[in-house]
Amino acid sequence: MTGLDDFPLWAAILVSLLLLVGSGLTLLGTIGLVRFQSFYERVHAPTLGTTCGAGGILIASMLYFSVLQSRIALHEVLITLFVTVTTPVTLMLLARAAIYRDRTEGKVDMPQALSGKAPSRVETTSPDDAPAAKG
Amino acid sequence: MSSTILLWSLTLSQWMLVAAMSCATFRVLRGPRAQDRVLGLDALYVGAMLLVLTFGIRNGSTIYFEAALVIALLAFVSTAALAKFLMRGEVIE
Amino acid sequence: MxxxxxxxxxxxxxxxxxxxxxxxxxxxxxxxxxxxxxxxxxxxxxQPAKPRIRRWDLIPVLFFRVFGDIFRSNIAVAGIILRGKSRKRTPGFVVIPLDLRDRTALAVLACVLTATPGTAWIEYHAENGQLMIHVLDLVDEAVWIDTIRNRYARLLMEIFE
Structure with missing residues (x-):
């Protein structure tokens, strides 16, 4: 990190801002992961880190190496693409596994399967930290 | 001047990522159910990947990029396999 | 070719x-x-089913629409997390009837919905075309149904069907 004093100031400020925004959003996402009460709310939390959080840090890295090596560094596009495509897949699989498990255990506040007449809206206000629900 | 700004913001963002990983670890340890733990593990992987990238910026080396790519790949495969496991209780059907 | x-x-x-x-x-x-x-x-x-894209020119429209929505909902969800319990918020499931049948288009819709903070794809029933999503801050159910149907499903239908 020493010997970087000829690194242009505008790029340094931009890289720093992107880094701070990215890591801040990732931190906020995981704070939500701790704070939210039920599993279906927690599913939303990591997407903060995988969309704008990862995006900010990856763009910062791209910008830094592009300025440093004075040629365009595009490696990070691969990680960005990979993360944005794979995270929804895993979260979807996880949500479906969770709803399957909740249904087979016969939880009362779960919406029924989507066949025939489905209830249009079911609130999930009760936390699933109930002692009966150790999984 | 610019190296001071970069160094401070890198340190701060690395600490924030470490805090994010601690929150995810809390969710892994606390549960309460298996799907919450897997969700925490996924967030932990993302935090680790971003932390490795910031180490790459700090050392000015692109070697870290490959490590981050491998972590991202492992995150996808392991979370998908664990979600599949939770679905039926067995990975291979 | x-x-x-x-x-x-x-x-x-x-x-x-x-x-x-x-x-x-x-x-x-x-x-x-x-x-x-x-x-x-x-x-x-x-031998996978080969997706057919009819309107290439609409893909940038979809891309920028998704990009903007992800950006805005990032800010919205960050606000929800920061405010904590001070504001009453009702998370809930919404069932949306969809006319979209193309498998690739449905996969794209699923990825978009789940990647956007605040909405998560829960399940889809192929026979009656009903989709269930979970919304973090459910103010009005009709608004969500209208958003998904008109903002995304219609565009995806034009691209793929």
Missing amino acids: SRVLPYPLLTASLILMWLLLNSFSLGHLILGTIFAYGASWAMAAL
Whole structure:
């Protein structure tokens, strides 16, 4: 990190801002992961880190190496693409596994399967930290 | 001047990522159910990947990029396999 | 065309990936082309259902719409997390009737909905076309149904069907 004093100031400020925004959003996402009460709310939390959080840090890295090596560094596009495509897949699989498990255990506040007449809206206000629900 | 700004913001963002990983670890340890733990593990992987990238910026080396790519790949495969496991209780059907 | 090169788009993106991972040189270009050509034939041997894209010109529209929505809902969800319990918020499931039937379009819709903070795809019933999503801050159910149907499903229908 020493010997970087000829690194242009505008790029340094931009890289720093992107880094701070990215890591801040990732931190906020995981704070939500701790704070939210039920599993279906927690599913939303990591997407903060995988969309704008990862995006900010990856763009910062791209910008830094592009300025440093004075040629365009595009490696990070691969990680960005990979993360944005794979995270929804895993979260979807996880949500479906969770709803399957909740249904087979016969939880009362779960919406029924989507066949025939489905209830249009079911609130999930009760936390699933109930002692009966150790999984 | 610019190296001071970069160094401070890198340190701060690395600490924030470490805090994010601690929150995810809390969710892994606390549960309460298996799907919450897997969700925490996924967030932990993302935090680790971003932390490795910031180490790459700090050392000015692109070697870290490959490590981050491998972590991202492992995150996808392991979370998908664990979600599949939770679905039926067995990975291979 | 399809005899010689079964998946032109896949081959091109694989060559691009190879050149991004390694540095650009003539040797890597040739090696990457050989690998991508072999991989596209391996893909053809698996015989997946080939998606048909009818309107290429609408893909940038979809991209920028998704990009903007992800950005805005990032801010919204960050606000929800920061405010904590001070404001009453009702998370809930919404059932949306969809006219979209194309499998690729549904996959794209699922990825978009789940990647956007604040909405998560829970399940889809193929027989009656009903989709269930979970919304973090459910103010008005009709607004969500209208958003998904008119903002995304219609555009995806134009692209894929």
